[in-house]
Amino acid sequence: MTPERRIGPEALAAYLDHLDAADRAGAVALARGVLADGFSVADVLVDLVAVAQREVGQRWLTGSWSVAQEHAATHVSEQVVDALGATIGPPRRGHVVMACVEGEWHALAARIVTEVVRAAGWGASARDAVALLERPLSAAHTGAPPPPPGDAYVAVLHRRRELVRLALAAVDPPPESAEDVAAGIAHMVDALIAAVRVDDDRLLRDFVGWQEEALTSRGGRALLDGVLGTLERALTEHPRVVARLRAAREGAPDDPGRAD
Incomplete structure (x- = not known):
């Protein structure tokens, strides 16, 4: 059995260097290079971008990075997600809707999930969302109303x-x-x-x-x-x-x- 290939620590370290420098072009090129090496979109997003973002959060958490550095790095990762999402073909399996709760500004994780799901063949567009919203909900999906606030x-x-x-x-x-x-x-x-x-x-x-x-x-x-x-x-x-x-x-x- 061929062992499962994993994105190596060298690529992760290089990607983090690009984030540290707010180097969008370098980060996108690196991600595309990993994709060209035979890794899937899901591999790059989950094992490179998401892992790097955890390190970004840890650096902010410990005070080694300022909030401005964290925001700049996250913006670069968002652009990498955009670039990889553009390589995904049309949906072939059905529809999935992703959303963040009201007031949640940290949408990168949801965007990563969205693109991984799209890469697996589930598509979503603005028109798809409208079509889903216009369908009547079945009784099984309405659920019980939440209790009144105290x-x-x-x-x-x-x-x-x-x-x-x-x-x-x-x-x-x-x-x-x-x-x-x-x-x-x-x-x-x-x-x-x-x-x-x-x-x-x-x-x-x-x-x-x-x-x-x-x-x-x-x-x-x-x-x-x-x-x-x-x-x-x-x-x-x-x-x-x-x-x-x-x-x-x-x-x-x-x-x-x-x-x-």
């Missing part, structure tokens, strides 16, 4: 901007990291809002676990504790929300029996 969810959602501002003022990061810290705090508040809405504390705990590395690399563990503590104090009228925040800070499961 008072705590509405309150935290409406205070989102205020909560971000309060937490940022409380931790007072240095100017060079203020933008990154503000973004991290905003994402944390969004994770809290989502956890309250669907009544699943894992959303917040998992996010805080990730942010522990992201925020502490920019200000120490005290910064993360300061953010969570500020949110707790600002939301004392909602004991259940405070309990969620405290459980996330302590890494302990919350008590699901109490109501918001």
Whole structure:
């Protein structure tokens, strides 16, 4: 049996060099070269572009790259995805619709999935999407309506901007990291809002676990504790929300029996 070919570390290192230099032409040429070597579009997107993007995220996470460097590198990868997507032929198997949730700006992962799926013969176009939307949904696809939002969810959602501002003022990061810290705090508040809405504390705990590395690399563990503590104090009228925040800070499961 012939062993499965894999894109080697040399190609990954060279691709990351192109991302570091925001070198669109070099990155596209490298990806096309790997394609010409007999690798599939899926191979290049999953084993090269996606792997490189994880490294890009890690470099931002640890503070070795600025948010501007991360954005520039991601833009180059988006252009590589465009270039590889242009090599894919027409669909032959059916239709698949890909989407990001409302407010999600990080669409590169969904675009990679889209092109891999298209490369496998499933096609999508703007007209295909319209045709699908015009078809009536069967009873099996409508599902049950979501439960109505509770008072705590509405309150935290409406205070989102205020909560971000309060937490940022409380931790007072240095100017060079203020933008990154503000973004991290905003994402944390969004994770809290989502956890309250669907009544699943894992959303917040998992996010805080990730942010522990992201925020502490920019200000120490005290910064993360300061953010969570500020949110707790600002939301004392909602004991259940405070309990969620405290459980996330302590890494302990919350008590699901109490109501918001």
